[in-house]
Every structure is written in structure tokens, then in C-alpha cells.
Amino acid sequence: MPLIKQLLAGKRPLRLAILYSCVITVLFFIPSGELPxxxxxxxxxxxxxxxxxxxANLWILYLYVKNGHHLYKRGTLILLFSILLYGIIIEIFQGLFTVSRSADILDVASNLVGSLLGIYFFKNVKHKLKA
Incomplete structure (x- = not known):
């Protein structure tokens, strides 16, 4: 089975999105002295x-598969705002609960840029996923 079809099978997009979200959440709280x-x-x-x-790509892939290979503007906007809120919360928690990290508004801006680029990229390649 081609890789794309394997990725789109069953609940795999949701599992990938949740797993990635959990991994990056943990990584964002690793003390900065331990990072390269x-x-x-x-x-x-x-x-x-x-x-x-x-x-953004993993979560929009999940929405795309869940909605029968359709992207809806409202769902995409909710996703974008959810990811932005997640990034803001992570930054606040880094500032409050870690010693070696601090909240940085430029990190939030970078998160937003990455999310927007991810959604834009997905919208431009999603037609290749129907094959």
C-alpha cells in the first residue's frame, strides 16, 4: 500500500497529530541548557x-480526512486559532514554570508563521492525497 494511503487509513492521522502534539509539548519544557x-x-x-x-499539517490532515477529503474555512480557522492559543499557553507556562526558559513573543510570532505556512502548504498539496 502506498505511504499516503497508509497515512490516511483509519484513525492514523488523529493518532499522529496527538502523538506529535504530546512530544513537542514535552520538548518545549526541556531545560534550555540540555539543548544543543x-x-x-x-x-x-x-x-x-x-x-x-x-x-498544523498533521492536524489539518486529520480534519481533511475526517471531513471526507474536504477542507472547510471555519474548521481551518478554528484549527489556526487553536494552534495559536496552544503556542501562547506553552510560552506562558515556560515563563511561569521553568527556570531556564522564558516566555517570548517572537516565539509566538514564529509559531503563527509556521502554522500559516503549514496550512497554506497543505491547501496547495491536498489534491495529491486523493489518489
Whole structure:
């Protein structure tokens, strides 16, 4: 069975989205001293963009499959706002409950950019998933 059909089978998109969400939630609370160091100062923001790009794609894939291979504007907007709220809550919790991390509005902006890019990307490739 082709990989795309395997991904779209049954409850797999939901399981992938939930698993990824749980993993990144845990990773966002790892003390920053334990993370690899880079010389590239914007690496943190690019990582946020990439993480949220994948997060948005997994959740929109789930919605797409759940709705019979259709994307509805309302569902997409609710998804976008939910992911944005999740990112804001993570940043607040990092500031309140961790010692080596702090809340950063630029991380929230990077999360939003990644989410928007993810949704835009999915909308442009979703026709390939029907095959």
C-alpha cells in the first residue's frame, strides 16, 4: 500500500497529530541548557516555524480526512486559532514554570508563521492525497 494511503487509513492521522502534539509539548519544557547550542542566533525561531509547520499539517490532515477529503474555512480557522492559543499557553507556562526558559513573543510570532505556512502548504498539496 502506498505511504499516503497508509497515512490516511483509519484513525492514523488523529493518532499522529496527538502523538506529535504530546512530544513537542514535552520538548518545549526541556531545560534550555540540555539543548544543543548553535552559532546561528535565529535558529530558535526557525525551529519554532518548522515545529508548528508540521503541527498544523498533521492536524489539518486529520480534519481533511475526517471531513471526507474536504477542507472547510471555519474548521481551518478554528484549527489556526487553536494552534495559536496552544503556542501562547506553552510560552506562558515556560515563563511561569521553568527556570531556564522564558516566555517570548517572537516565539509566538514564529509559531503563527509556521502554522500559516503549514496550512497554506497543505491547501496547495491536498489534491495529491486523493489518489
Amino acid at each position: 547550542k548553535t552559532d546561528f542566533s535565529e535558529a530558535d525561531k526557525l525551529i519554532h516555524v518548522l515545529v508548528y509547520f508540521v503541527l
